[in-house]
Amino acid sequence: MAHSARRDCPELPDFSLLKRLARDQLIYLLEQLPGKKDLFIEADLMSPLDRIANVSTLKQHEVDKLYKVEYKPIISTSDQLCFLIRPRIQTVKWICDVANADKAAGKFRRYKIIFTPQKFYACEAILEEQGIFGDVTTDEWAFYLLPLDDDIISLELPEFFRDNFLAGDQRWVRTAGSALHLLHSLYGPFSKVYGIGRCAKMAYESCRDQVAEGEQRAQKAEIGNVFLIDRDVDFVTPLCSQVVYEGLVDDIFKIKCGCVEFGPEVTSSDKSLKVMLNSQDKVFNEIRNEHFSNVFSFLSQKARNLQTAYDKRRGMDIKQIKTFVSEELKGLKQEHRLLSLHIGASESIMKKKTKQDFQEMLKTEHSLLEGFELRECISFIEEHINRQVSMIESLRLLCLLSITENGLLPKDYRSLKAQFLQSYGVEHLLTFYNLRQMGLLVEQQPGETLTVMETKVGKLVNDKTAGKLTDAFSSLAKKSNFRALSRRLNLVPKSDDEYDLRVPKDMAYIFSGAYVPLSCKLIEQVLERDGWTGLDEVTRLLNCPEFAATAGNGPDVKAKSDSQRIVLVMFLGGCTFSEISALRFLGRERGYKFIVVTTAITNSSRLLEALLGKHE
Amino acid sequence: MAFITASWNPLGDAFYRKTELYEMCWSLRDGLRDCLVAAAPYGGPIALLREPLRRSPSSRPQLEIYSASGGSIASFPWKSGAVVQLGWTVSDELLCIQEDGSVLIYDLFGSFKRHFSMGQEVVQTQVLEAKVFHSPYGTGVAIVTGSSRFTLATNIDDLKLRRLPEVPGLQGPPSCWAVLTQDRQTKVLLATGPDLYILDNTSCTAVSPPGLGPQAGSIVHMCVSFSYKYLALFTDSGHLWTGPSHLQDKLSEVDTKVRMSPKQMVWCRRPKSQQPSVVLMWDRLLLVAGVCSDTIQFPLDDQCVCVGELDGVRIISSSNQELLQEVPLVCQDIFKIASMAPGALLLEAHREYEKCSQKADEYLREIKEQSMLGEAVRQCVEAAGHEYDSNTQKSLLRAASFGKCFLTDFSAESFVSTCRELRVLNAVRDAAVALPLTHTQFKQMTLQVLIDRLVYRQFYPLAIEICRYLKIPDYQGVSRVLKHWASCKVQQKDLSDESISRAVCMKVGDSAGVSYSDIAAKAFECGRTELAIKLLDYEARSGEQVPLLLKMKRSQLALSKAVESGDTDLVYTVVSYLKNEMNRGDFFMTLRNQPVALSLYRQFCKLQEQETLKDLYNQDDDHQELANYYVTASYREKRLESRLSLLQTAVDEFNKAKNEFAAKATEEEMKLLRFQRKLDDEKGAGLLGLSLQATMEALLALGLQKQAEQLYRDFRVPDKRYWWLKLKSLAEKEEWEELEKFSKSKKSPIGYLAFVEVCMKSNNKYEAKKYVTKVTPEQRVKAHLAVSDLEGAADAAIERRSESEMGAVLSRCSDSDRLLIDRLNRAKASAAKK
Incomplete structure (x- = not known):
């Protein structure tokens, strides 16, 4: 039931290059500390690291034992310790404790900290404060981007959301800018960049400055358009229950770094199974973007097809059977395995979700x-x-x-x-x-006060010199205006007639036809209008700075036609699988190919868990 | 042109020529007599100090600095002590070595830069003689003191004084000495009488030059070649010994027939020299002694100074300046009389061609027959590079260009680059610029250095022209020149801040690679803070402005620029700087105006300095944040008392923040905690820390009805919640009778469908059915369906004439319920009719 794609869809750039670059750099960094060493890896870097370099690669470069960073005293006999961590104060403090404990015990070791994707001054300040600045060497592993799939790239920085939007700590903005710059240098130059949100703007400016500072290289542009969007532009979408298959799997089983662990209730055996979910999985690839109500019928159709394929064996002569076994059987078996897995998962989802x-x-x-x-x-x-x-x-x-x-x-x-x-x-x-x-x-403010305040703040927001005040009032200015936006952008389709989920007519299908995701609608509108013209009212209601930039000299026309239809969408603060599905739908409809770059894959529970008070 | 060889003098099988570089434009009253003169190689400047040793306080000697063509650059009276030696560093700075061992450094324009001393002991013993030398490490100074001890400094920019060991048996000063650089070591070679010694860091070794017998006499003069590879010794018997400086070999020995020690002795050779020579200068005679024992003699009618160059010797007199050099082989080939070299033939061919003579063809044919045309062109191009006269250059290049036409696969690269380079060289050789560089020197020195030298001499427009002409990337070329220009401009004291900043901005604009912050730093160095700030405004990258602003103590501005840059590391750098620089109050005030910096610092404090965080909120009177802080802190606290006291503080802060809701909630939490503690103590219920709901649940599960009731009343728990709670708890414990009693205690605020569902969850259909009748009509169908009573559901649905409900019932019917289905369908149809 896969949708018939427009035939002229351009090819996606090859993002495996990002992985190769990251791996080569990591190996180089490990070789900078010759000899056997123990490697301590920050817990949330384990899965991303595994996608870049597996254990045997690490062992090849003289990594002796691997440990997870657990904020406890360590047991290691190696005289060289290497720490692969995010630039977090807490982790650096722990390393200081480790080093100081060694000092107290009269043990001499060499310490090397590899920060990824970059180090922060604050981390070095801690090392200095704790008096071990001279004892450790530090390095940066510029592992900014992890391709999770052909069209999904993640920065794997879930803390971006809380740090930036709640704590107002902009340290990761430059990281996002550098990530974009990396894409620019490998797949750019981008001919058009659009964006909305304060953070998006800063990230873009950071990228632009880095481009200006770096060397200009003429190359074939593979990505034409870029759209940056802050998560706080649209909170409604990630807060809605996901009903598209991939989103549901994420909501229920939690997809981690493109990988999901199906429990015994899915595998119908006594052990859990880790499964990679991406376009390599042929069955998954066909249902990931489907509304859940279609998944079952699709899977059963698939099962019937599979049976027919198996049934071909009957009536074959020996020779035919031989070719069948050597050519088709393996594929069929594989498909069979995947099919039963997804059927199991769907059943499990059904059990949980079809209740009253x-x-x-x-x-x-x-x-x-x-x-x-x-x-x-x-x-x-x-x-x-x-x-x-x-x-x-x-x-x-x-x-x-x-x-x-409101x-x-x-x-x-x-x-x-x-x-x-x-x-x-x-x-x-x-x-x-x-x-x-x-x-x-x-809480709604009683009476007029808010609106008066709002107009004041609104003016301030437009006035650049008052940037400071904007910050101070930002919580007040954050009035969602959802209803007005919804009317203006027609986000909630009229519910008169039944929405046929099997033949979706717009992006609303990802929410059973009840709601077109605001984030994706904005992208659609801006691409359609080639900018923000005519969307003044919308941006006013959103109350976020928007921007559009065109590169000085456009690439030649030939490159244009193809790369112009490749659109890179960067979500600052995370995006959901539903949004990705919606964009894929939009791409098929309009002949675009979307590449989603996100600080992390999110969903309602991740988003809200990040905001829980107990966090600190 | 025909007489080009007129100035050639044969020496062995080579020729030497003298080319006039400049008519000196200085007017020296007494010529070069009684002067200390220092002229830097590579066409460097000339410094003169007249009568340096006449120490009368009334008449101070004048120190004069001239360009290579004699143009005056600076002149000032010498006010310091007696000067023994002048010398130039590789970066064109003037070294004045005084008798007391102090060395004063001046720049090209005569402004004092700094000074250093060659050692304390020298003050007593005095400097007898000093030499300035150049090595791969930079410029060095060597002195010999009155007590015949040598002290060396190999690089004056990284001063390390080395006192060399004593020379055994040396009484009084050595007769002559020289500095050698060998095997990456700097040594001193000295002679006393006929004996020769090498002094290095640790030892003094006696050496004897091979082939120099004792009959030759005492060594009275010595010199080392430009590259330190060759040595020449002059003895009092008039013999000149030459050989490699490692003294393993001998080149030749020439009897000059002059017994007097020469005033100056300089090697004259060139790379790939055929016939190296030593130039000896006496008062009236200049003698070129080749290693082939041939000599050339030039009479002198004026005091002169010889300057050793890479490929020749410059001879400066008070009236003119000449370059003495061996004629390069290629020039010999071309210009030698009756030469048949391809280059010579090509030049001839071109000459005939210009005369429109058919002989041109004959010459060309001749070259081509030998297939030497390529070689001919190459020779002409190369020879052009070596010629100083622009007409000669032109005719050679024209000939090359002419020859080139008859070649198909000739790469024009060398031709083009030679043309370009010669154009640049001719420009800088101009007397106004006065850098008389040969092509060989230019290649050795590199274009970069040439531009640097032009910039240093403040020939900015010429430097820019050259950069543009040679198409040097802006970053290394024009921008660099502009940067120097701007740095120089900001030092002009007579101009106002405004006009300087405007001028700089106009010229520099936004050239790539010119950093306004560097220019501003220079302005600040010169004490022009206001100008520095003005210039910083032009800096596009806010990040670059920050370090200087901090240095200038404009911390507020630095902070806002750091914030503007979007680089949080930079913001943090400034914040931590401010933290140390300011008192706490001011520091917090500053942060308050910079939300970005404040958030960053808060994040840091949350992990590192909780107490500071509190102070920060206190300073801001941010009671809400303070209260949150205390609430957070209370959860870290294990002991109940301290927890309660923290919560009490939180309540106070909430009240101050006018957040009554939170204050009340916190108070209730305290109440709950006390209640839980009491029950834990009494019954060991393990309630501490549970939420109100969880507490009630636990109480009900423990059968502590009364206490649960108490909480329900005390905390004004909504009826609905309480009913749900009790309903679930009773069902879980399967106290069905209690449940029924409870259901009848009063009208259920949560309706009775809940009862049905909860009973069904416990799989008790019997109990569930009891409540079906109590369910409101709207929910009755659902209730019937919940207990799988299809009939009842159908009845209810038909009664309510609700199509959707009938549909819901239908969807639950299986094929066996034929009758029911028919009935529902009928009812549906009739409902639809109406």
Whole structure:
């Protein structure tokens, strides 16, 4: 049932180059510390590292033992320790402890810290403060980008979201800029860059400056258009329940670094199985973008086809069987294995999601998006909190309610908050504080005050010199205006006629036809209009700085035709699989190929967990 | 042209020629008599110090600096001590070595740069003689003191004084000495009488030049070649010994028949020399002594100074300057009378061609027959490079260009580059610029250095022209020149800040590779802070501005520039700098105005300095953040008392922040904690830290109804929540009777469908059915369906005439429910009709 793609879709650039570059550099860095050494790897770097260099590659370069960084005293007999870490103060402090403990014990070792993708001054300051600056050597492994799939590249920096949007800490912006610069130098030059959001703008400027500083190389442009978008431009989309297969798998089984662990209930055996989910998996590739309601029928069709293929054996003579076994059987077996796996997964999803609760929840979500039957929605959420169905889900619905309604009425806000605290503990006062900071869950200000304030802030936002004030007022300015945006961009299709999910007519299919993701709609509009012209009202409502830049001298026309239809979309703060599916759909419709670069793959629970108060 | 060989003098099988470089434009009253003169190689400047040793306080000697053509660059009275020796460094700085061992360094324009000393002991013993020498390490200075001890400094920019060991038996000064650089070591070669010694860092070795017998007499003069490879010794018997400087061999020995020690002795050779020679100068005579024992004599009618060059010797007199050099082989080939070399024939051919004579063809044919045309062109091009006269250059190049036409596969590269280079060389040889470089010297010195020298002499427009003409990438060429120009410009004291910054901006614009921050740094160095700030404004990369701003103590500005740059590392650098520089109050105030820096610092404090974080919030009167801080802190606390006290502080802060809701919630939390503690103590319930809901759940599970009830009342738990809770808890414990009692205690705020569903979850259909009837009509169909009572569901649906509900029931019917399906379908049809 795969959609018939427009035949003139351009080829995607080959991103495996990124992996090769990263691996070569890592090997070079390891060789800088000759001799046997133990390697300590930060926990969340394990999976990305595995995609770049496996254990045997590391062993080849004299890595003796591998450890995970666990913030505990170490047991290692090696006299050379190498640490492969993110530039986090906490980890550097731990390394200082390790080194100081060795000193106290009179043990002499060599220490090398490899920061990836870059080091921060603060980390070196810690080393200095702890008095071991002279004892360690530091290096940077410029591993900015991990290709997760043909069209998905991740920075694998989930903390980007919290650091940047909640704490206002811009340290990762330059990292994003460098990542973009890397893509620019390998696959650029980009002829057009669009973007929306403060962070997007800064990342682009950082990239632009790096391009200006670096050497200019004339090369064939493989990527024509770039679109940068901040996560806080659109919070509605990641907060909605995902119903497209890949998104559902992520919501339920948690896809980590392009890899998922299916439990015994899926594998129908007694052990779990780790499976890579990407376009190499032929079965998955065909269903990943499908609405879940289609997946079963597709899988059963597939199963029948498979049976027919197997059945061909009957009536074959020896020779035919021989060719069948040597040529087809292996493929069929492989397909068989994958098919049964995905059927297992679908069944498991069905079990969890087709219950009454889930249907009710979807109904509530859709009502919230449409703005109907608000009281019912609120009582549903209330009940949800009272019955302690799921803390994250409750928060999710609360946020969705707040964003779609431009904040909760003070009465509702207080009562729901109080109930939530009763259910999940008072420490969530901090969570609520964080959510308010983000503008995700706010109380409506009584009367006119907000609008007056808002116009003031709005003016300030437009006035560049008042950048400082914008920051101060940013939480106030973060009024979502979802309803108005939804009308203007027609995000919620009229629900008169049945939406045929098997033949989607727009990107709304990823949410059962109830909602076109705002982020993807913006991308569609900007590409269609070749800029932001005519979207003034939208950007005003979004209240984020937008920009569009064209490279000085465009590449020749020949290169244009192909690369111009390759669009790189960079999500700063994470994107969901549903958004990727929507973009793939858009690409097929309009003859684009989208490449999604994201700071991390996110979903509603990752997003909200990052904002929990207990985090610190 | 025909007389080009007129100035050639044969020496052995080679020729030497003298070319006039300049008529000196200086006017020296007493010529070069009684002067200390230092002229730098590679056409460097000339320094003169008149009568340096006449130490009368009333008349101070004048120190004069001239360009190579005698143009005055600087002149000032010498106010310091007696000068023993003048010399130039490789970077055209003037070294004045004084008797007391101090060395003063001046730049080309006579401004004092710095000084250093050759050692304390020299103050007593005095410098007898000094030499300035060049080695791969830079410029060095060697002195010999009154106590006949040598001290060396191999590189004055990285001063390390080395006192060489004593020479055994040396009484009084050595008769002559020279500095040698061999095997990456700097040594001194000295002679006393007939004996020769080599002094290195640790030892003094006596050596004897091969073939120099004792009958030759004492060595009175010596010189080392430009490359340190050859040595020449002059003895009091008038013999000149030449040989390689490692003294393993001998080149020749010439009897000059002059017994007087020469005033100056200089090697004259060139790379691939056929006939190297030594130039000896007496008062009235200049003698060129070749290793072939031939000599050339030039009479002198004026005081002269010889300057050894890579490929010849410059002879400077008070009236003119000449270059004495061996005629390069290729020039010999071409210009030698009756030469049949291909180059010579080509030149002749071209000459005939210009006369429109058919002889041109004959000559050409002759070359071509020998297939030597390529060689001929090459010779002409090469010879052009060696010629100083531009007319000779032209005729050679024209001949080359002419010959080139008859070649098909000739690469024009060398021709083109020679043309370009000669054009540049002719430009810098001009008397106004005065860099009389030969092509060989130019190649050795490199274009980069040439541009540097032009820049140093402030010939900015010429330097830029050359860069553009030779198409040097901006980054190494024009931009570099502009940078120097700007750095020089900012030092002009007579101009206002405004006009300088405008001028700089106009010229430099946004040339790639010119950093305004470097220019600004220069301005700041000269004490022009305001100008520096003005210039920094032009710097496009805010990051580059920061270090200088910090240096100038403009920390606020530095911080905002750092923030502008978007480089958080830079912001952090400034923040940590400010933290150390400012008092805490000011520091926090500064941060307050920079939210980006503040957030960054907060993040750091959260992990590193919790206390600072608190101070930071206090300073800002940010009670909300303070309260959050205390709440967070309370969760890290294990002991209940301290936890409660932290929470109490949080309550106070919440109140100050006018966040009544949070204050109340926190108070209730405290109440709950106390309650939990009490029950834990009494019953060991393990409640501490649970949420209210979890606490009630736990209480109900433990059968502590009364306590649960108490919480329900005390914390004003909504009825709905409590009912859900109790319903679930009773069902879990399967206390069905209690449940029924509870259901009847009052009208359920959560309805009765919940009862049905919860019972069904415990798989108790019997109990569930009890509540079906109580369910409101709207939910009754669902309730029936929940207990799988299709009939009942159908009845309810038909009664309510709800199509969708009937549909829902239908979807649950299986084929065996034929009757029911029919009934529902009928009802549906009739409902649809209406």
